[in-house]
Amino acid sequence: MQVSTPLASAFRDGDFTAGCPTRTVLDHVMSRWAPLLLAALSDGDALRWSELRRRAEGVSEKMLAQTLRQLEDDGLVLREARPVVPPHVEYSLTPLGRELADHLVPLLGWVADHAGEMLARGPARGA
Amino acid sequence: MQVSTPLASAFRDGDFTAGCPTRTVLDHVMSRWAPLLLAALSDGDALRWSELRRRAEGVSEKMLAQTLRQLEDDGLVLREARPVVPPHVEYSLTPLGRELADHLVPLLGWVADHAGEMLARGPARGA
Numbered sequence: 062m063q064v065s066t067p068l069a070s071a072f073r074d075g076d077f078t079a080g081c082p083t084r085t086v087l088d089h090v091m092s093r094w095a096p097l098l099l100a101a102l103s104d105g106d107a108l109r110w111s112e113l114r115r116r117a118e119g120v121s122e123k124m125l126a127q128t129l130r131q132l133e134d135d136g137l138v139l140r141e142a143r144p145v146v147p148p149h150v151e152y153s154l155t156p157l158g159r160e161l162a163d164h165l166v167p168l169l170g171w172v173a174d175h176a177g178e179m180l181a182r183g184p185a186r187g188a
Numbered sequence: 189m190q191v192s193t194p195l196a197s198a199f200r201d202g203d204f205t206a207g208c209p210t211r212t213v214l215d216h217v218m219s220r221w222a223p224l225l226l227a228a229l230s231d232g233d234a235l236r237w238s239e240l241r242r243r244a245e246g247v248s249e250k251m252l253a254q255t256l257r258q259l260e261d262d263g264l265v266l267r268e269a270r271p272v273v274p275p276h277v278e279y280s281l282t283p284l285g286r287e288l289a290d291h292l293v294p295l296l297g298w299v300a301d302h303a304g305e306m307l308a309r310g311p312a313r314g315a
Contacts, residue, residue, distance in 0.1 A: 068243050069227045071293050076300045077224060079246035086303035087296065091218045097204060100196045116195050119206035134311045157302065164298050166198050168291040169214065173203045175284065176213035179262045 089135055090161060094120050094128040099154070100169055102138065103162040107151035137161060216262055217288060221247050221255040226264065226281070227296055230289040234268070234278035264288060 068077045076083045089095060094117050101116035102108060108116070114125055129152060132138035137158035142150050154162055195204045203210045216222060221244050228243035229235060235243070241252055256279060259265035264285035269277050281289060 068224060069230050069293070071230065071297055072227070072300055077227070077245075077296070082303040082307045083300045086306055087223065087299050088220070090299060091220075091223055093215070093218075096214065096218055097195060100199070100204070103196050103198065118204075135306045136309055137306075157306070160302075161295075161298060164291075164295040166196070168288075168295060169204070170198055171288060171291050172214050172217060173199055173210045175287075176209040179213055179264075179284070180209045182263055184261045 086135065089131050090137075090165075092128060092131070094124055095132060096165055096169060098125075098128060098132065099137065099158065099162050099165055102152065102154045102158070103166050105154075107141070107153040109149055109151055113152060132158070213262065216258050217264075217292075219255060219258070221251055222259060223292055223296060225252075225255060225259065226285065226289050226292055229265065229279065229281045229285070230293050232281075234280040236276055236278055240279060259285070 067074050075081060077087060078084065090099070097117040097120075098113055101113060110125070113129070114120060114122075117125065120128075129138060129140070133140050136155055139153050139155050139158075140150060141153070142148060194201050202208060204214060205211065217226070224244040224247075225240055228240060237252070240256070241247060241249070244252065247255075256265060256267070260267050263282055266280050266282050266285075267277060268280070269275060
């Protein structure tokens, strides 16, 4: 008999099992570039493509497009065309995206504060 | 002239730029399986390999080994061999890993609470 149990007591039975919506969304928001893009937008300013590309240093055009489309489809990021000359597109967080960023930015802050010591300690085991 | 600016105002200049230790550690902790493994260990119990594999449903033996070794090298997970018959190995969070889990579990909780509605809304734009 297959018995399903929650990943941890903080979660419900079935959360984050393979194929579950929770797993799908987790994969989206923890993808390589999504955290950096959400963090870049967390200040509240609408940013243009070129600025997002600069902040998520190293991202390719293709991955930036793919990640932004995913975040847009998930309702986290709003894409707006500005009717100016020349026309351009701006990206900002939706209220839902802002909620997520409120959880994500402290996590990234923790990583920023501890990354140096973590890498300096070297492998836990001998080579 | 190349001007470096922080990803967002919450971070320092240079944080999360390509090749920076912060980016390296972020990639580790946001890798496909690390969040699930850290969450599984967040209850405080030491877990065996087979139990971790069950909780991170869908993980391969290879990726489980690779992710656990990375988390161990980063000082987030402790690997202990139990001198029992038959011998076995247990994994638990270090104090540093617990700090990280304290940020990660609420984030996963938010995802668990919102994943259904996020996927139900469908693509933001027409096909």
